[in-house]
Amino acid sequence: MAKHTKAYIALVFICIVWGTTYLFIRLGVEHYPAFLFAGVRQVISALIIMALGLAMAKKVDLSWASIKHQALVGFLLITVGNGLVTWAEKYVPSGVAALICSLMPIITVMINLASAKGERPNPSILLGTLVGFSGVALIFRDNIADLANTQYLLGMLGLLCATSSWSLGSVINKRHQFPTNPVFNSGLQLMFGGIFLLIASPAFDSYENVFTWHAGAFWSLLYLIIFGSVAAYTAYMYALKELPVGLVATYAYVNPLVAVILGYLILDEQLTWYTALSFAAIMTGVYMVNRGYIRKHLAARREKERAKEVLPTPVTTGSK
Known part of the structure; x- marks a missing residue:
């Protein structure tokens, strides 16, 4: 097989599978409690991924610093991020949920800029942010009658909160990496996030008909575990290893x-013209913000290189 062909296949797999997870989450929470459903999914997925991590490399980092980090990231990404998305899909259409979650790259860039000293957004980032959030405004405009429904409104707010939490967790995870066995660490994050979801479940979920068998919901759970979590995650890590990060990030446009x-x-x-315009606006915004962020970093790198060039060469006077 030609060089990188497998990596391109993995990328296509990610684009499709992660886009389908919103549908299968919706099918699952129609019958089962959202936090319980998400918690079971993540804990089982975590066990499989941790086993894969141990099979690939026996060495793991179980220091207190690593455990605290994985627990925090798991809480932000899985408990709040994935948990609120799963809960929100009980009240919000899966397509709308996916559109709002696609703001994640924009929010991530804004968090990066806000938390870094002396960082200022360039015009492309500012305009892209404005365009992206105008897409969310179009979603609200298209569903303005539904906003009178408290559950729908809370679902929309929950999606925005989930997307922000996922972005924050991603930034923290990127800045404070623990390089020992990253696959196992990711499974540990899923484990902590899933356990926190199961702990939260009795406070937020209704267990009415929880023991009723629903074949569709069961197969949705199985699909999310095998394909949505384990297989797609493995494909994502492989694609990141073999392809440029910017190319792999295009999955965010397809999902x-x-x-x-x-x-x-x-x-x-x-599916209305507002939906199409919202998709176009959010995707355009994500593209502009990413392009602006890349340009900003390239400019900063060139500035550092110029500074090194003008520095005087140290004069050596021999050993003392």
Whole structure:
């Protein structure tokens, strides 16, 4: 097989599978409590990924510093991020959920800029942020009648909170990495996040009909564990290893499109011109912010290189 062909196949797999997870989450929470459903999914996925990590490399970092870090990231990414998305899909269409979650790259860049000293957004980042959030405004405009429904409104706010938490967790995880066995560490994050979800479940979930068998919900859970978590994560790590990060990041543009189309075809979710305009605005915003952020870093790198060039060469006077 030609060089990188497998990596491109892995990228296509990620684009499609992670786009379908919104549909299968929706199918699952129609019958089972959201936090319980998400918690079971993440704990089982964590066990599989941790086992894979141990099979790949026996050495693991179980220091207190590493445990605290994985627990914090797991809470932000999985408990709040994935948990609130799963809960929100009980009240918000899966396509809408995917569109709002696609703001994650924009929010991540804004967190990076806000937390770094002396950092200022350039015009491309500012304009991209404005365009991206205008897409969210279009979603609200298209569903303005639904905002009178408290559960729908809370679901939309929950999605924004989940996306912000996922972005914050991603920034923290990137800045404070523990290099020993990253696959096992990711499984540990899923484990902590899943356990926190199971702890939160009795406070937020209704257990009515929880023991009723629903084949569709069961197969959705199985799909999310095998494909949505374990297989897609493995493919993502492989694609990151073999392909440029910027190319792999294009999955963020495809996922919401897949989710919107599947929601329309399978769940009969509403698809209007506002939906199309919202998708176009958010994707344009994400592209502009990413482009602006890349340009900003390239400019900063050139500035450092120029500074090194003008520094005087130290004069040596021999050994003392």
